[in-house]
């Protein structure tokens with residue numbers, strides 16, 4: 001029997017009292033303040049909140065791109081925090097997929113080489129067949145020999161999705177993945193992320209400003225002032241937008257007399 005129980009095996013991400021403070025001395029900024037949460041494997045979660053509420057910091061700490069000042073992060077039951085930088089890099093390569101607003105593809109590599117790169121970096125065989133199958137799945141089977149500059153923004157983001165999926169990671173973190181796209185390309189990208197969750201059981205955590213993008217997720221977690229300020233299951237663009245408006249009120253009006 002494995003030592004960890006079924007509950008923890010079905011948990012893709014756990015944050016335990018995670019805080020992040022930038023700077024020291026007179027003006028420290030507490031960007032994340034004692035955040036605890038647990039996300040089940042095979043779920044699609046959007047992280048939303050006003051500008052400066054800590055969304056990027058949350059993503060950086062949860063995905064092991066930065067170390068929290070306090071607290072612990074677990075991916076798929078394994079602790080991400082507390083190890084060396086080398087251990088963290090290895091952990092990221094083996095267990096985490098990333099999708100960024102600006103795609104972050106390597107311009108000199110072909111589409112196929114970009115997609116197989118994470119496998120090579122993780123010391124695995126560059127499984128061409130698997131990479132091509134995933135590229136076909138995202139509608140780019142006829143573009144595998146092209147360079148990123150020869151593709152539209154939406155196509156480049158689909159390459160980035162294929163690159164994130166190729167290692168079958170425990171969690172995929174997406175930072176404003178539709179921020180640089182027109183609305184039609186954005187819909188395609190969001191549908192692909194939702195399909196990866198529903199059809200392949202992937203776990204996706206996505207930071208976004210856009211209520212329409214958030215409506216593709218199974219649930220939304222709202223941040224305000226570095227703390228979790230609520231959540232919403234089965235979001236629609238309307239319910240998310242409404243909640244965001246009130247979140248803004250709560251943050252800016254907090255010192256005022258309560259309603």
Ligand SMILES: Nc1ncnc2c1ncn2[C@@H]1O[C@H](COP(=O)(O)OP(=O)(O)OP(=O)(O)O)[C@@H](O)[C@H]1O
Pocket residue numbers: 022023029030031049050051052053054055056057058
């Ligand atoms: N490297 C840094 N040094 C100092 N302060 C920082 C740093 N990075 C972020 N902050 C501060 O931490 C807080 C949270 O920032 P963060 O970028 O996580 O917010 P955000 O919700 O992603 O904002 P936005 O929606 O505008 O991108 C802000 O007050 C920000 O100014």
